[in-house]
Amino acid sequence: MSKSRKVMAAAFGAGVALSMLSFSAQGQAPAKTGSPAATPAPAKKVGLGREAHPDEIKAWDIDVRPDGLGLPPGKGSVKQGEELYQAQCASCHGEFGESAGRWPVLAGGRGSLKNEGPEKTVGSFWPFASTTFDYIRRAMPYGNARSLSDDEIYAITAYVLSLNDVVKDDFVLSKENFTGVKLPNGEGFFDDDREKTERHFWAEPCMKACKPDPAKVTGRARVIDVTPDAKDGPKVD
Amino acid sequence: MSDMKTAGPLSRRGLLRGAGLAGASVAAGAFAGPAGAAEPEKVITEIQDWNRYLGPGVEAAPYGRPSKHEAHVVRRNVPWLTADTASSINFTPIHALDGIVTPNGVCFERHHSGVAEVDPAKHRLMINGLVDKPLVFTLEDLKRFPGRVNRLYFLECAANGGMEWRGAQLNGCQFTHGMIHNVWYTGIPLKALLDEAGVKTNGKWVMPEGADAAAMTRSIPIEKAMNDCLVAWAMNGEALRPEQGYPLRIVVPGWEGNMWVKWLRRIEVGDQPWHHREETSKYTDLLADGRSRRFTWIMDAKSVVTNPSPQAPLKHKGPNVLTGLAWSGRGTIQRVDVTTDGGRNWTTARIDGPVLPLSLTRFYLDFDWDGREMMIQSRAMDSTGYVQPTKDELRKVRGVNSIYHNNGIQTWLVRSNGETENVEIS
Numbered sequence: 134m135s136k137s138r139k140v141m142a143a144a145f146g147a148g149v150a151l152s153m154l155s156f157s158a159q160g161q162a163p164a165k166t167g168s169p170a171a172t173p174a175p176a177k178k179v180g181l182g183r184e185a186h187p188d189e190i191k192a193w194d195i196d197v198r199p200d201g202l203g204l205p206p207g208k209g210s211v212k213q214g215e216e217l218y219q220a221q222c223a224s225c226h227g228e229f230g231e232s233a234g235r236w237p238v239l240a241g242g243r244g245s246l247k248n249e250g251p252e253k254t255v256g257s258f259w260p261f262a263s264t265t266f267d268y269i270r271r272a273m274p275y276g277n278a279r280s281l282s283d284d285e286i287y288a289i290t291a292y293v294l295s296l297n298d299v300v301k302d303d304f305v306l307s308k309e310n311f312t313g314v315k316l317p318n319g320e321g322f323f324d325d326d327r328e329k330t331e332r333h334f335w336a337e338p339c340m341k342a343c344k345p346d347p348a349k350v351t352g353r354a355r356v357i358d359v360t361p362d363a364k365d366g367p368k369v370d
Numbered sequence: 371m372s373d374m375k376t377a378g379p380l381s382r383r384g385l386l387r388g389a390g391l392a393g394a395s396v397a398a399g400a401f402a403g404p405a406g407a408a409e410p411e412k413v414i415t416e417i418q419d420w421n422r423y424l425g426p427g428v429e430a431a432p433y434g435r436p437s438k439h440e441a442h443v444v445r446r447n448v449p450w451l452t453a454d455t456a457s458s459i460n461f462t463p464i465h466a467l468d469g470i471v472t473p474n475g476v477c478f479e480r481h482h483s484g485v486a487e488v489d490p491a492k493h494r495l496m497i498n499g500l501v502d503k504p505l506v507f508t509l510e511d512l513k514r515f516p517g518r519v520n521r522l523y524f525l526e527c528a529a530n531g532g533m534e535w536r537g538a539q540l541n542g543c544q545f546t547h548g549m550i551h552n553v554w555y556t557g558i559p560l561k562a563l564l565d566e567a568g569v570k571t572n573g574k575w576v577m578p579e580g581a582d583a584a585a586m587t588r589s590i591p592i593e594k595a596m597n598d599c600l601v602a603w604a605m606n607g608e609a610l611r612p613e614q615g616y617p618l619r620i621v622v623p624g625w626e627g628n629m630w631v632k633w634l635r636r637i638e639v640g641d642q643p644w645h646h647r648e649e650t651s652k653y654t655d656l657l658a659d660g661r662s663r664r665f666t667w668i669m670d671a672k673s674v675v676t677n678p679s680p681q682a683p684l685k686h687k688g689p690n691v692l693t694g695l696a697w698s699g700r701g702t703i704q705r706v707d708v709t710t711d712g713g714r715n716w717t718t719a720r721i722d723g724p725v726l727p728l729s730l731t732r733f734y735l736d737f738d739w740d741g742r743e744m745m746i747q748s749r750a751m752d753s754t755g756y757v758q759p760t761k762d763e764l765r766k767v768r769g770v771n772s773i774y775h776n777n778g779i780q781t782w783l784v785r786s787n788g789e790t791e792n793v794e795i796s
Contacts, residue, residue, distance in 0.1 A: 161521050161726050179566055181511040185496055185504035193496055193636050196577065196587060199645050225453070235453035246660035251771050258662075259651050268647040271585035272483065275457070278583045322654060325666040331767055334670075335755045338707065340716045346796075348712025348745050350783060354538040354680075354792035360545060361448055 208307035209288025240296035256297025456484035461548030477551035482584035499639035502568030528626035531776035552730035557602030581635035589643035624699030658769030669699035672777035673750035684788035698752035703731035712745030
């Protein structure tokens with residue numbers, strides 16, 4: 134029996150044939166996975182919306198890529214960054230990027246990725262320096278986003294890199310030298326390969342007498358006891 | 371509080387209350403089918419207030435709410451997970467819901483800088499980058515676009531179950547599996563807007579961006595953007611809730627929830643991915659060898675039994691309804707199997723309600739319980755033939771540091787008193 138017929142049979146067996154038909158008539162067709170890119174047929178324009186003004190694009194298009202695309206003109210030193218960081222960032226991230234409380238750790242953790250408790254920081258885990266610049270630019274400081282100048286962002290980025298021993302204390306980060314900065318875990322990532330390395334999950338499962346011995350409990354959430362108590366639940370009027 | 375009734379273990383009082391007319395015989399420990407009542411029940415013989423007095427009129431609740439007796443059916447937070455509630459997550463009470471549509475008010479929330487309170491009159495959507503003509507749309511423009519669609523899709527956070535990689539941790543499917551919701555979206559295909567702007571031939575990726583204080587961004591390949599992504603303004607028939615992205619969000623069917631950028635204000639077209647924070651430092655899957663998978667967008671097939679579960683223990687011997695949810699980011703749910711003996715023998719569950727691609731699917735197993743201890747699991751199979759693996763099978767490939775994409779089979783231990791626990795088994 135073909136895969137699609139099996140699907141239909143399962144659906145019919147479950148008594149939902151009518152629903153299946155009526156819903157597919159509404160156009161939620163089965164997903165097309167692996168279909169080729171839509172060929173850009175010259176689409177007829179609807180004529181809604183208007184052309185974006187160059188200043189509008191400039192105001193919103195602040196993203197930065199690893200190849201440097203999107204970096205604004207400017208520069209900042211580790212020294213300048215240290216002062217800014219201590220004033221604007223240290224209360225959450227710690228004086229040396231070690232974090233205060235549960236806020237993200239920014240530095241350290243080098244060589245810990247295979248450990249029981251890996252510490253994923255800019256220096257130990259992040260693949261690209263541009264991510265730090267982009268994220269500070271769009272979202273930091275927490276609760277006062279978009280308040281830093283481009284030079285300040287260069288400076289704070291430089292300081293975070295220095296906390297991770299990626300650049301020296303006298304380093305000045307700029308648009309010009311940015312793409313020369315490489316992070317230690319830059320090569321630590323590879324594209325999703327589940328459909329190859331987990332191919333064995335596509336297999337008809339066992340239904341009867343699948344284990345020789347009765348199953349035994351090996352771990353209990355109750356022992357760890359970290360579930361929020363129902364008594365602490367939010368009150369709703 | 372009424373939620374204590376369902377959260378606590380099986381008590382003598384609970385047995386009596388639940389058993390109703392048959393109370394006496396069940397409390398005595400022997401289930402023998404419906405018996406006659408020794409005493410008349412007062413809920414029948416006495417006139418109740420609501421049977422005598424007038425209730426509130428039609429102006430009392432211009433926007434209705436659930437009964438006060440359902441006040442325990444709410445999103446819940448796990449305070450120790452995050453540093454601040456404005457950059458945190460809460461959980462859908464899936465143990466207390468049925469069917470496949472998640473009510474808007476209990477759809478789980480995940481924010482990075484709190485809920486943006488966007489004025490729709492001041493909201494714009496910009497399309498820029500590698501396009502023939504960069505465009506700006508108002509919401510009214512979008513709602514005038516031809517080709518509006520309605521689609522029911524699940525949205526699952528890639529970190530759903532993330533706390534369970536090293537073993538059973540949280541006692542409740544709300545906490546182990548509640549980073550999910552299933553909603554009818556109304557909007558227009560993203561393709562329509564991209565076509566309107568005219569994607570240049572070197573446009574291979576799009577980057578949606580939010581208007582919130584985190585200005586969330588993710589990179590999405592153009593094939594996905596053109597295939598089934600939507601720009602949506604309504605959920606389950608009404609405007610998006612603020613916490614779900616009002617007035618506009620992107621819908622990325624079957625792919626991890628983090629990509630479904632809320633408060634959508636801009637879509638840039640580029641020739642490379644951006645490698646931003648949410649696709650490098652987060653939402654990459656660290657494996658045991660120290661390397662990480664990236665761009666693991668698809669949500670693998672998964673299922674969970676929602677009843678019984680730790681927050682919804684069994685209260686009665688005799689007839690019971692086991693139910694749960696199954697879903698797959700690769701297509702439709704083809705089959706769900708259930709075991710009550712910890713995976714030695716499996717029974718195929720009954721599916722009820724529509725079976726739609728990239729949507730939650732509801733399953734049931736009607737059974738008689740004799741009070742025996744059970745180890746309950748469910749196992750989903752999707753239309754590609756993918757079978758939900760056990761947690762140990764997953765750990766074998768991925769180790770325990772992945773955080774994301776934990777779709778392993780969940781075990782609930784139902785004890786003879788009906789109490790239900792999150793456990794791992796051999």
